[in-house]
Amino acid sequence: MCYSERLLLLGILLILLPVAPTAWPQCYETGNYSSNSPYRANLVGLLASMSSNTKIDYGFYNFTAGENSNKVNAIAFCRGHLTPDFCRGCIKFGSNDLLQNCPHQKEAIYWSADCTVRYSNRSIFGVMEEWPTTAFYNRLNPPDVEGFNNVLRPLLDRLTQRTALGNSTLKFAVGSVEAPYFQRIYSLLQCTPDLNSLDCKICLEGLVGYTSYCCDGRKVGGVFLAPSCYLRYEIYSFYPLAEQSPPPSSLPPPIAQPVPPPPLQLPPPAQGTKRNTTRTAIIIVAPTLVGIILVVSIIYSFLRVRKRKDHFETMDEIGNVESLQFDFDIIRAATCDFSDANKVGKGGFGPVYEGKLPNGQEIAVKRLSRNSGQGNLEFKNEVVLVAKLQHRNLVRLLGFCLEGNERLLVYEFVPNSSLDHYIFDPQKRANLDWESRYKIIKGIARGLLYLHEDSRLRIIHRDLKAANVLLDIEMNPKISDFGMARMCVLDQTEGRTNRIVGT
Structure with missing residues (x-):
């Protein structure tokens, strides 16, 4: 297998391998409610009302239901390129997922590639929250790590600024940039539009920083999640191709609306369960087969270059030392x-x-x-x-x-x-x-x-x-002053260790 063929195979594998699961529900341990409580009745009705509301077509919902200790606040927002019908479908699926996976928690959040749904018994409207932060990323590395990172970071910084400049109905930006070995890097950033520009910028900067210390250009794709913002980048397009972010909606800013509690019942299961099961099976089996092919390809390449690498390893290390020494x-x-x-x-x-x-x-x-x-x-x-x-x-x-x-x-x-x-x-x-x-x-x-x-x-x-x-x-x-404890001695009571530490 020649080098170009291995590179082509690697490119195909990078596209086929999924970055993360398709949905990520998370339950907070900040308080519970009972099955027959008014809080649950308000919650069920609130989630159902958001997913069925056809008056809002800009993808952001912030509703409230109940009073005092039984009050529920909920936020849902979809990625800015989705149609209203698709958005409501994602919110409905996420609401059902939360009720099933967090059956008694008063606060929970659902993340997916298409939407975010969260609810709480405390005020969450207009409040920037970076925690909890979750990340999923592709475990494969780009061939040119430095070159990849040199174009990724400016792209994320640029999209952060554009997202923060959005209005009260949409804070969303997409963009792409040419990268070494790959045709383009594609990225999507979003904040909940009820945040002000500064809070949106701070939230996204936190996620951009997360990409640095988790991946630092060493991963070809990733999804980074916070309650108030969202960041994703890939080496393939995962949104409708457009260099400019969609224009902000001219609709007035959404206002939290009280919703009367309906009869206590769980929402019916989302349609298409059988189709989702089939898709889940494909998602599980396909990466396994692709992973086997990838391992075989890596082993083959490793065996071919191992002798050559061993031969030059000592010379490279000497070169590194000499390049660092000043006169x-x-x-x-x-x-x-x-x-x-x-x-x-x-x-x-x-x-x-x-x-x-x-x-x-x-x-x-x-x-x-x-x-x-x-x-x-x-x-x-x-x-x-x-x-x-x-x-x-x-x-x-x-x-x-x-x-x-x-x-x-x-x-x-x-x-x-x-x-x-x-x-x-x-x-x-x-x-x-x-x-x-x-x-x-x-x-x-x-x-x-x-x-x-x-x-x-x-x-x-x-x-x-x-x-x-x-x-x-x-x-x-x-x-500063990290990794210096073994380079010099502070006093004679300190022993030398085998691990580089601070002072």
């Missing part, structure tokens, strides 16, 4: 011979200097303490490992320098200093409004999750503090 004289000149004027801070590992390389790139140089018990080879190996950890909320390690007893780490320069300079300075603290603080908190959480769960190494940062969170020119947080 000592260049670093000394960049920092004006480590002058006090260039010193920008001092941590437990040693002083930090600002510098500029001959090509104009600004750097930060950390001059490590000289009492490390490591040898040069071990130090180099650990620098290579840490340098491979790259995330937008981590300070990037550019390389290192060894000269006699000198051990230097070279980082990207982060211009706005550390977070503690803003928190504990009365004047600078005024620059941190609530939106900025929320942005910083989210960024720190994303960086930690990447270190603790999603990085190539498992790194536990044991000394996270404001001084170890740097802020770039746009006030995005970047965690």
Whole structure:
């Protein structure tokens, strides 16, 4: 089997393999109701009324029924490209699914590729909620991970802005972009239209961030879900082809409407059950067969390249080390011979200097303490490992320098200093409004999750503090001083470990 044939087979498999189940109901454990309670009567009637309402044709429903402790609030919204009849059918199916899978919970949510249905005994209208967040993604990787991610992220950022600019009846955007090896990446983003633009943007940015620390361009498709927003991208079109998002509806914004409770009964099962069963069987069997073919193809390809890969593996590793090593004289000149004027801070590992390389790139140089018990080879190996950890909320390690007893780490320069300079300075603290603080908190959480769960190494940062969170020119947080515990010794009571950790 030649390379082009294997690539064609891989492309077919990528299209056939499903990203996730077709529906995802989730029950909240925030309170229960009994089978004969007024709450259940209100809930059943409310869900039935939403799915049968023919007066609303823009795909968003927010209804309420009952009073006081028996009051039920419900929201349903369909993907913006669906017809009203198809939308109501999806809402009906989702309502039945919730009543069957969450028979006593006062709060639940149903996600599918076509619609979202949720209800609660608390107020949910106009409230942005990012939790719970759920994600399903294709387990296959694109051939060019970096190239794929370089076009995916700008597409998602662009669609986030367009979605947030929607009106009170529709906040929805679709778009596509050319990608390496594949014809296009297609994406769809949506918020509940009762959110304001800022809340919609924040909700979608959370899901876009989720794509970074869960997949980071390493997956060819995914669905990312929150109660108030939705994101999906694939390498095939899953919506009607159109480069521009559909125009917002000119209808007035929906108003929560009280619905009288009908007689207590479960809605009849949705039509087409037999057809759904057949489709479910196909969904289960087809991926299994495709998976077997994929495994055989991967094994064949692996055996063909294994010897060649083993031959070059050692040389590649040496090349990585050499590409990260800086000349000592260049670093000394960049920092004006480590002058006090260039010193920008001092941590437990040693002083930090600002510098500029001959090509104009600004750097930060950390001059490590000289009492490390490591040898040069071990130090180099650990620098290579840490340098491979790259995330937008981590300070990037550019390389290192060894000269006699000198051990230097070279980082990207982060211009706005550390977070503690803003928190504990009365004047600078005024620059941190609530939106900025929320942005910083989210960024720190994303960086930690990447270190603790999603990085190539498992790194536990044991000394996270404001001084170890740097802020770039746009006030995005970047965690520093991770993975350094084995590069230098703080005191003689600390033993050396076999796991890279924080300070």
